Amino acid sequence: MEMWVQLSESSTLRAQAALFQTSETSVNIQPAFLPTLERSRPALQGRFEFSQRVGDDTRIEIAPGFHTSTTHVAGASVGSSLFSLDWFANPWPKLEFAGMFFTGQNVSNMGALRQGFTVLDTTNVLLVHSRGGWAQFTLLATRRLSFNLYGGQHDDRNADLRLGGIGKNLAYAGNLMYRLAPNVLLSFESSQVRTTYLGSGKRLTNHYDLAVGYLF
Incomplete structure (x- = not known):
């Protein structure tokens, strides 16, 4: 459901x-607890976006959002909740700044790290509290060429995790995108992901990607 209001x-x-x-x-x-996990559950989400035009080619957007649902596992009902805040701004037509912040608990059912809760025993389930976000700067150098820098992290509370769990994922990257044709894009990207495992330290993963995309 969506509703627009002209302020x-x-x-x-x-x-x-x-x-x-x-x-x-x-x-x-x-x-041992996998058979007790209910594979799907109903959920409610909402987002409220405020947009302000500053000039002919510039605007500012900010939008709070929420998620709420309940996971059934090990004979317990485990709440899943999240608050988010995302934004976009282009104070200059050639510069864009976008990002998002989130905080919540049991957020693995939204594509996050696979550790939304920790089962201690039957009917005794510990929620994993999470916090994170990302931000991106884009420079529109020409009508065809743009440069992007972005970074973000997902940080779970260590006290809620078992040994070997992921305490934090930190990623940052830079790329350039070139429009070969009206609907054909060429991109090269370099990125690094730093993963902190409880009890075994950090692991670094580097990525170098070359991609061609077609816009339908």
Whole structure:
């Protein structure tokens, strides 16, 4: 469901709400408790975007959002909740700044790290509290060429995790994108992911990607 409200000539409010079905199968739990996990659950999400035009080619957008659902596992009902805040701004037509912040608990059912909760025993389940976000700067050098720098992290509270769990994922990258044709893009990207495992330290993974994309 979506509703638009024109607040003034230069500002709008867009309210969005959705009922959907989660997928709980990606969570990493002990095999003994896997049969007790209900594979899908109903959920509610919402997002409220405020947009303000500053000039003919510049605008600012900011949008809080939420998620709420309940996971059933090991005879317990485990709450899943999240608050988010995303934004976009282009104070200069050739420079864009976008990003998102989130905080919540049991967020693995939204594609995050596979450790939304820790099963201690039957009916005794510990929620994993999470916090993170990302930010990206884009320089539109020409009508065809753009440069992007971005970084982000997902940080789970260590006290909620078992030994060997992922305490933090930190990633940053840079890329350039060139429009070969109106709907054909060429991109080269270099990135690094730093993963902190409880009890075994950090692991670094470097990526170098060359891609061609076609826009339908």
